[in-house]
Amino acid sequence: MPKSVYLAGPEVFLSNAREILDLKIALTREAGLVPISPGDLELPKTDSKWELGLAISAIDEKLMHSADAIIANLTPFRGLAADTGTCFELGFMCAQGKPAFAYTNVKADHGERTRAHFSGVWSTDERGFPRGPDGMMIEDMGFVDNLMLHGGVVNRGGAVVVGDAPVGQELTDMAAFRRVLAIAAERLR
């Protein structure tokens, strides 16, 4: 029985969402896994956008409960960090003890990106941790994003693949996804 994988990521927001989601779905099938894609749901009829949002959330949670594993796209989305919905979903699957895998299409890690956000201005506190000019700690563990995300994947035996997509293709490039998919297919066999 092939294992199913929930494909979490910000692709649903893309202008060519259907094309990119279909590509990820096809690649997942080719890898011998069953894709579960949140973008596949039929939008339920509701009386307001508020109710529509709640309905989509409930459907996606059900899809996650049905999935055997997750592959989360943690590529930075509209700023420094991963899409918040994807982060929620990664935590959701980790709490169920399911195998978790992640990838990013941006090579610079969380610490590097945060330093760049502060134009490279930072200092080191008495415990040796870097802090930005606003005094706030810069988490700098060599992880792709906040330690709960990267740690959640690694601590349950998953893999985090770091890609390096061409500028402008960070949300559509498939190189890192193909790599993490191959690892997931091997481990879930």
Place this chain on the structure above:
Amino acid sequence: MPKSVYLAGPEVFLSNAREILDLKIALTREAGLVPISPGDLELPKTDSKWELGLAISAIDEKLMHSADAIIANLTPFRGLAADTGTCFELGFMCAQGKPAFAYTNVKADHGERTRAHFSGVWSTDERGFPRGPDGMMIEDMGFVDNLMLHGGVVNRGGAVVVGDAPVGQELTDMAAFRRVLAIAAERLR
């Protein structure tokens, strides 16, 4: 037996982290709940910052498994959206079916903040959804952040409190936290 609440939020990064975490802990106790604060952990001794990150992640996951409920601070952090670690933690608790509560200290909702990010330049697609100048969809459900977060809380009977902290006090103001704490204390009684 008083219920315990995991206090998720980006406060651990603040320059006055200890002070703010202690304040949240004290307020939680006053409300008759047992605070479980990720900032309370003793940093484990490890050979590298990489291992330190993994160790903290594992400790925080254990704390979450032990907690009865969560209050997540979804105030935007270094950009448009909530702290990614907090989003992971909210998903982690929701997957366990535990009561979830959230708050933000910023009044503008997710759609408003995203429009502002695009300097107010957006258009409507054929399904009636707003899109930014890059063609990407602007999620605009009236929620404080991505629908998985707001929906996850509301769909399991929790509350999302929207505050309006003075500029510069978005990460330290306690007004919205006090309000959501009162609601959580009432519902968890």
